[in-house]
Amino acid sequence: MLEVKGLRKVYRSGSREVEALRDLTFTVDNGELVCLVGPSGCGKTTLLRCISGLLDPTAGDVRVNGQKVDGPPKGMAVVFQEYGRSLFPWMSVRDNVELPLKQKGVGRARRKQLVEQSLDAVGLTGTASAYPWQLSGGMQQRVAIARAVAYEPQTLLMDEPFAAVDAQTRADLEDLVRQLWKRLGVTILFVTHDIDESVYLGQRVVMLSTSPTVVQEELAIDLPEHRDQLTTRADPRFIQLRTRVYEQIQAAKRNAMQ
Amino acid sequence: MTSPRRGNPARSGGTALLGAVGLAGLLLVIELAPRLGLVDERYLPPASRIAAALAEEAGTPAFWTALTDTLIAWSVGLAIAVGAAVLAGIVIGSIPVLRSLTASTIEFLRPIPSVALIPLAVLMYGTELGSTLLLVCYAAFWQVLVQVLYGVADVDPVAFETARSFRFSAWGRIRHVLWPTALPYVFTGVRLAASVALVLAITAELVIGSPGLGKEIAVAQASEAVPTMYALIVVTGVLGVIINLLARTGERRLLAWHQSVRGEVTV
Amino acid sequence: MMNVVKKILLAIALPLTLFAGWYFLSADSESFYSPPLEKILVAFGDTWGLDRLRADVAPSVLRLLAGFLLAALIGVGAGVAIGMNLRLRAVTEPVLEFFRAIPPPVLVPVIMLFAGIGDAMKVIVIVFGCIWPILLNTVEGVRAVDSVVLETARSYGVNGVARITKVILPSAGPQIAAGLRQALSIAIILMVISELFAASNGLGFTIVQFQRSFAIPEMWSGIILLGLLGFVLSLLFRLAERRALRWYEGLRAAQRQS
Ligand SMILES: Nc1ncnc2c1ncn2[C@@H]1O[C@H](COP(=O)(O)OP(=O)(O)O)[C@@H](O)[C@H]1O
Ligand SMILES: [Mg+2]
Secondary structure (H helix, E strand, C coil), rough: CEECCCCCEEEECCCCEEEEEEEEEEEEECCCCCEEEECCCHHHHHHHHCCCCCCCCCCEEEEEECCCCCCCCCCCEEEEECEEEEEEEEHHHHHHHHHHHHHCCCCCCHHHHHHHHHHHCCCCCCCCCCCCCHHHHHHHHHHHHHHHHHHHCCCEECCCCCCCCCHHHHHHHHHHHHHHHHCCCEEEEEEEEEHHHHHHHHHEEECCCCCCEEEEEECCCCCCCCCHHHHHHHHHHHHHHCCCCCHHHHHHHHHHCC | CCCCCCHHHHHHHHHHHHHHHHHHHHHHHHHHHHHHHCCCCCCCHHHHHHHHHHHHHCCCCHHHHHHHHHHHHHHHHHHHHHHHHHHHHHHHHHCCHHHHHHHHHHHHHHCCCCHHHHHHHHHHHCCCHHHHHHHHHHHHHHHHHHHHHHHHHCHHHHHHHHHHHCCCHHHHHHHHHHHHHHHHEEEEEEEHHHHHHHHHHHHHHHHHCCHHHHHHHHHHHHCCCCHHHHHHHHHHHHHHHHHHHHHHHHHHHHHHHHHHHHHHCCC | CCCHHHHHHHHHHHHHHHHHHHHCCCCCCCCCCCCCHHHHHHHHHHHHHHHHHHHHHHHHHHHHHHHHHHHHHHHHHHHHHCCCCCCHHHHHHHHHHHHHCCCHHHHHHHHHHHHHCHHHHHHHHHHHHHEEEEEEEEHHHHCCCCCHHHHHHHHCCCCHHHHHHHHHHHHHHHHHHHHHHHHHHHHHHHHHHHHHCCCCCCHHHHHHHHCCCHHHHHHHHHHHHHHHHHHHHHHHHHHHHHHCHHHHHHHHHHHHHC
């Protein structure tokens, strides 16, 4: 279980202070797929960096299975927003996926198997010896996902992973995430600024306000388990839900203006 | 997504302070190491003795003559090298046949160490200024030439075609298209050449005995005036730092000017 | 095929012309200082036989390599340490900039005080002269490692030695190579200079002996050999660099295209 309690983060640089997060509290149960949606600049990346132990919060805390996070926790993998910069350009796709496993002390044979399986799973069979920069943006994002999957995490954090890929690729990758989630049974916290994407993917959507950021509302997504780009997005319930999320975010903006 | 990076202006005051601490630490080590007997005082005199020798040197006209000589050799050699390299670079760079013809020769001549020319310089000019100039020019020339060639290769073909379609003369194309593009590269070349020229000027003086700071160092060494030798070396280092700083800020200023001018033209 | 032939022709045309020009124009040169090239070539064959190569060229080259490799080892090691530590960098940077600005050959008289006039002195001179560009470039390269790269490494548990060897060093590689290239040309200069002061063997020593005894064709042949040595070393360096930094070339080409 992932618990975020009273989280606050203020960036200090010299005399300037930026309050990126004011007060965030929410939980994600094991095996859940929760989407976090909020406008650009509201502190989504900041939140993920606090959860993944890369950044110390100013107040409040994050717990993973009851353990307080103070440094990157075991069993957690992150897919970064800047996927192009997050893959190491001096390593082949294979080495990029394998390096974290080596660090974890996974044996050679098992490593090979995990790398192959995860590349297959994201549809990148046969690109293992290419360099990341030889691939398109969508393929690079798949490599980043494969690296996370091969790590065999209990919790997977994804930071606007599809913000910079074209619409078709994006639809494919969304389905890939749902499929991997079902198959591996991991807990996923998926961050996005795209309302449709959050409703389409999540079991639950946590909406953030504009900065200074608090949790605006949580919404359970009662769409059928099986989702499909055509039928789900045309489902009247889907449209209701996305309208609701949209309204909440507009309301948050209005509150901020006053 | 650009997240603010480390190294903000508020802290740069602290950085300067830490840098000063570092320099003070170096001076302290140089002061104490010989005094505590960690190194032989005849080999490394304490910082205060070096400073005294420096003050004494600064009081002699010979020191100032040597400094002027070095600066003259540096500036004249640099000017000749830059002039020749810019001219050669533009001619070679803008004529494709010349470019491919000379590529291999340039690649061969460039890495030849300039000190290989020392015996030649001695035979041709003895211990005159000419010896220093030959070495300085040779070393600085390649730095600039290579940069100019990069710069000319960087000219946007579309801009060049545009200039042609408006029937610009050859001179007009060079003046208005090629030169503005190559200019930043020329600056980089000059900055690199400025430090190389100083190194070669002082090296020539030191080894050949042509007039300048390098020669004074050799004299101090021969007469076993160790503190004076260190003092003169410090002077060459300070000279190098000043030239670096001037070249770097000069480059930044000129480039800023250059970009702002271009910005006005294109907007 | 035609293209290759043309390329080769273009590449050798000017050197051949220059060579032939020198050869024929100098053929009946009476000048003492610029003897006919034919004489120089004969002198080259006579002078640089196996004995000379072993007695004079080999020691020079060995000292050069020893000094350069030692400087590379110390420079990169210290550069990584300084580059990873903000405060250490602030303290040391002005001192390092000062040392870099000192024209390396003036160190020869100083190091002679400490280390006498043997091989050790010459190697130390080379190390002292060419360490600064390596060190400062390494510091700069380490400092400029992408923050996303570092966070990725941290969150996937790439720590300790692997963090340095698999992440920081490769990422700073292009900068380090630039420093090494500068250092190599300084090393060659110092190899010669250190032999001019006090030596009993070496390439620089021999050339100056020829000059002092007015053995002009031999002196010229030495200058040519020194030129060839500089050319070959920079060629070898470029080949090694291209191999080690193939990823960087590719990455840059890919970035230019987009
Ligand atoms: N390292 C930092 N230092 C100072 N301010 C920052 C830093 N990183 C982010 N911020 C600020 O915090 C706010 C939230 O940023 P971020 O978490 O990246 O938002 P999001 O990911 O939702 O777009 C923004 O106003 C941003 O400018
Ligand atoms: Mg973000």
